[in-house]
Amino acid sequence: MSFTQALLEAIESLNGNKMRSGLTVLGIVIGVAAVIAMLAVGNGAQASITGSISSIGTNLLFVFRGAADGPPGGGPGGGDGRSGNNDRPLTLSDAEAISDNFAAPSVEAVAPAIQGNGTLAFGGEKTTSPISGVSPAYLSVRNLELAEGEFINEEHILGRMSVVVLGPETATAIFGHPDGVVGEAIRIEGQPFRVIGVLVAKGGGAMGSEDNNAYIPFTTAQARLIKRESRDEVDVIFVQARSAESVPQASEEIANILRQRHRTPIGADDFSVFTQQDFLQIFETITGVLTIFLGGIAGISLLVGGIGIMNIMLVSVTERTREIGLRKALGARKKDILLQFLTESSLLSLFGGIIGIMFGWLIAFAVGKVAVATGNNFTPIVGTDAIVLSTSFSAIIGLFFGIYPASRAANLEPVEALRYE
Amino acid sequence: MDLVIEARNLTKTYKMGEFDVQALRDVSFTIERGEVISIMGPSGSGKSTMMNTLGCLDRPTSGDYILDGESVAQMSDDQLASVRNRKVGFVFQSFNLLSRLTALGNVELPLRYAGITEGRRERAQAALEAVGLADRMSHRPYELSGGQQQRVAVARSLVNNPAIIMADEPTGNLDSKVGKEIMNLLLNLNKDRGTTLIIVTHDPAIAEQTQRVIRLRDGQLESSGVETKKGKQQ
Numbered sequence: 034m035s036f037t038q039a040l041l042e043a044i045e046s047l048n049g050n051k052m053r054s055g056l057t058v059l060g061i062v063i064g065v066a067a068v069i070a071m072l073a074v075g076n077g078a079q080a081s082i083t084g085s086i087s088s089i090g091t092n093l094l095f096v097f098r099g100a101a102d103g104p105p106g107g108g109p110g111g112g113d114g115r116s117g118n119n120d121r122p123l124t125l126s127d128a129e130a131i132s133d134n135f136a137a138p139s140v141e142a143v144a145p146a147i148q149g150n151g152t153l154a155f156g157g158e159k160t161t162s163p164i165s166g167v168s169p170a171y172l173s174v175r176n177l178e179l180a181e182g183e184f185i186n187e188e189h190i191l192g193r194m195s196v197v198v199l200g201p202e203t204a205t206a207i208f209g210h211p212d213g214v215v216g217e218a219i220r221i222e223g224q225p226f227r228v229i230g231v232l233v234a235k236g237g238g239a240m241g242s243e244d245n246n247a248y249i250p251f252t253t254a255q256a257r258l259i260k261r262e263s264r265d266e267v268d269v270i271f272v273q274a275r276s277a278e279s280v281p282q283a284s285e286e287i288a289n290i291l292r293q294r295h296r297t298p299i300g301a302d303d304f305s306v307f308t309q310q311d312f313l314q315i316f317e318t319i320t321g322v323l324t325i326f327l328g329g330i331a332g333i334s335l336l337v338g339g340i341g342i343m344n345i346m347l348v349s350v351t352e353r354t355r356e357i358g359l360r361k362a363l364g365a366r367k368k369d370i371l372l373q374f375l376t377e378s379s380l381l382s383l384f385g386g387i388i389g390i391m392f393g394w395l396i397a398f399a400v401g402k403v404a405v406a407t408g409n410n411f412t413p414i415v416g417t418d419a420i421v422l423s424t425s426f427s428a429i430i431g432l433f434f435g436i437y438p439a440s441r442a443a444n445l446e447p448v449e450a451l452r453y454e
Numbered sequence: 455m456d457l458v459i460e461a462r463n464l465t466k467t468y469k470m471g472e473f474d475v476q477a478l479r480d481v482s483f484t485i486e487r488g489e490v491i492s493i494m495g496p497s498g499s500g501k502s503t504m505m506n507t508l509g510c511l512d513r514p515t516s517g518d519y520i521l522d523g524e525s526v527a528q529m530s531d532d533q534l535a536s537v538r539n540r541k542v543g544f545v546f547q548s549f550n551l552l553s554r555l556t557a558l559g560n561v562e563l564p565l566r567y568a569g570i571t572e573g574r575r576e577r578a579q580a581a582l583e584a585v586g587l588a589d590r591m592s593h594r595p596y597e598l599s600g601g602q603q604q605r606v607a608v609a610r611s612l613v614n615n616p617a618i619i620m621a622d623e624p625t626g627n628l629d630s631k632v633g634k635e636i637m638n639l640l641l642n643l644n645k646d647r648g649t650t651l652i653i654v655t656h657d658p659a660i661a662e663q664t665q666r667v668i669r670l671r672d673g674q675l676e677s678s679g680v681e682t683k684k685g686k687q688q
Contacts, residue, residue, distance in 0.1 A: 035571070038566060356552060363544070363567055363610070364536065364564055366567075367531060368532075447511045451550075
C-alpha cells in the first residue's frame with residue numbers, strides 16, 4: 034500500500050471520529066503553543082534586557098567595592114554597592130587617581146557617585162525615588178541629556194548647594210508634567226531643594242530606568258542626605274573609556290591603580306570593575322536559564338499531549354481489532370498495519386503542531402500587546418528555532434507515542450482479531 | 455488430477471492453561487480445482503480451526519498443507535499474508551465490510567494490499583458488476599441491505615482471482631430467501647469462473663448444494679468423500 038493511500042485512509046479514519054481526534058489534537062496544540070509562547074517571551078526578555086544594557090553606552094565601565102563575584106545589588110542603578118566586609122571602600126581620591134591621564138591614558142572621564150533613596154515632595158504630591166550624589170562629569174559619562182535647565186556644576190559642589198536635577202519621570206510624579214519646573218522648590222526628605230534642570234527620557238528597563246532618579250551635588254548628598262562612614266567614600270565610580278575598543282585596557286589600568294592604592298595583591302582585589310560586556314553576559318546567562326526553564330515546563334505539557342495521543346491510539350486499536358483482522362485476512366502485512374496507525378498518530382501531532390504554532394504566535398503577540406499597554410518596552414520574539422524545535426518535537430512525539438499502539442495492532446493474530454467482538 | 459488443496463496429517467494443538475487441546479488430529483484430504491466443498495461438523499469439532507488453516511490465517515502445529523502448489527505450513531506471517539492476498543478470498547458470516555469505505559472501496563482493498571494501482575478501479579467495478587451491484591458502487595455498507603452487503607463481500611473475495619474462496623457460514627446472518635440468492639451467486643461464480651469454493655456450514659440444506667462434504671468430529675475426519683446427490687449428478 035502506498036504512502037499517499039495510507040495518508041488518505043488515515044485522514045478518513047480521523048475524520049470519522051472528529052470529537053476524539055479534535056481533543057487529542059488539542060493536547061498537542063496546548064503543548065506546542067506553550068513552548069512557542071514561552072520561548073518567545075524568554076527571547077523577548079533577553080532582547081529587551083540586552084537592548085537596554087547596550088543603550089547605556091558601549092564604553093562605560095563600573096567600579097564597585099568588593100570582590101568580583103557579580104555586580105552587587107543587581108547593578109549600578111539598584112544597590113548601594115557596599116558589601117559590608119573588610120574591603121576598603123572606594124573614595125573620591127580613588128576616582129581622582131583613575132582620572133590621572135598618565136596612569137590611565139585610556140580613561141576619558143570619571144564620575145563617582147553615592148546612591149540612596151529619598152522622598153521628594155512638592156505641594157501635596159510625594160514620590161520616593163533613587164537619589165544620586167554626583168559630580169558634573171556624570172552628565173557626559175552616563176550619556177544623559179538635559180531637557181531644560183542646567184546640570185550640577187563645580188560651584189554647586191563646592192558650595193554644597195541644595196539643588197536638584199530631576200529625571201523626567203520624577204518630575205512628572207511630583208509636578209504632573211516634566212517641563213517648566215526649573216526654579217521650583219521641592220523638599221527631599223524634608224529639606225528644601227531648588228530644581229535646576231530636568232533630563233531627557235532615556236528609557237531602559239532591565240537595570241531600572243534612570244528616568245525616575247533625582248541628582249544632587251555629591252557634597253550635598255554626603256553632608257546631608259546619604260551618610261557614609263567617611264567623608265569621601267563613594268558607592269560607585271563610573272568611568273568612560275576613550276573608545277569602545279579601549280574598554281579592556283581601561284579596565285586593566287583602573288585595576289592597577291586601585292591595587293596600588295588599596296595595597297591588595299593580584300587576585301585578592303577588594304574592588305571590581307565591570308564593563309557593559311560583563312553585564313550583558315550575566316543577563317544573557319540569566320535570561321538563557323529562564324528561557325530554558327520556561328520552555329522545559331511548556332515541554333512537559335507537550336509530553337502530556339503525546340501521552341494523550343498514545344492513549345487514544347490504544348483505544349482506537351482495541352476498537353478496530355476486527356478491522357485489523359479483516360485487513361490482515363485480505364493480505365495486509367505487518368508493515369501495512371504499522372504504517373496505517375503510525376500515519377494516524379503522526380497526523381494528529383502534525384495538525385496539533387501546526388495549529389499550536391499559530392496559537393503560540395497569537396499568545397506571544399497578545400503578551401507583547403499587554404506589555405506595551407502597561408508601558409513595558411518588551412516584544413516577545415517567535416524565533417524560527419522555536420518553531421523548528423516544537424514542530425520536530427511534536428512530530429517525534431507523534432511517532433514515539435504512536436509506535437507502541439501501532440506495533441500492537443501490527444502484531445495482532447488475524448484469527449484472534451477476526452474473532453474479537 | 456489438478457489438486458488445489460493437499461492436506462497431509464494436519465494437527466493443531468492449542469494450549470488452554472495447563473492442558474493441550476487438540477483441535478485437529480492428523481487430518482489428511484485433497485480438494486480438486488473447481489470443486490465445491492462443504493465442511494460440516496458440530497461445534498467444537500475443529501471446523502473453525504480447519505477453515506483458519508485452509509484460509510492461511512493460521513499455521514498447523516504439524517503436518518503439511520499445500521495450497522495451489524505452495525507449501526504454506528512453515529511460512530512467516532508476512533508470507534502468509536501474501537498467500538492470502540493472492541490465493542484466498544474470504545466471505546464471512548457477518549460480512550466484515552469497512553463502514554468508512556464505499557462498496558467500491560471495500561472491493562478495492564485486496565488490490566491495494568497487492569500493490570496494484572493500475573486498473574484497480576476497473577477490476578473492482580467488474581467484480582461488483584459480476585455480483586449484480588453495478589448501481590450500488592458508491593454506497594456505504596450501512597446504506598445497503600444484508601444481502602447486498604454480502605454481495606459486496608463476495609465481490610471482494612473474487613476481485614484478486616483467488617485459487618479458493620472460503621465462505622464461513624455465508625448465509626448465517628441472512629433470511630432464507632436472501633441466503634438462497636447468495637448461495638446461487640457463489641455456485642454460479644464457481645460454474646462460470648471455476649473458482650474452488652469451500653463453504654463451512656452446519657446447515658445440511660447448504661451442504662446439500664455442494665458436491666462433497668467433509669465431516670469433522672473431535673478434530674478428526676469423519677468422512678472426506680461423501681458425495682452429495684448433486685455431486686453424483688455432475
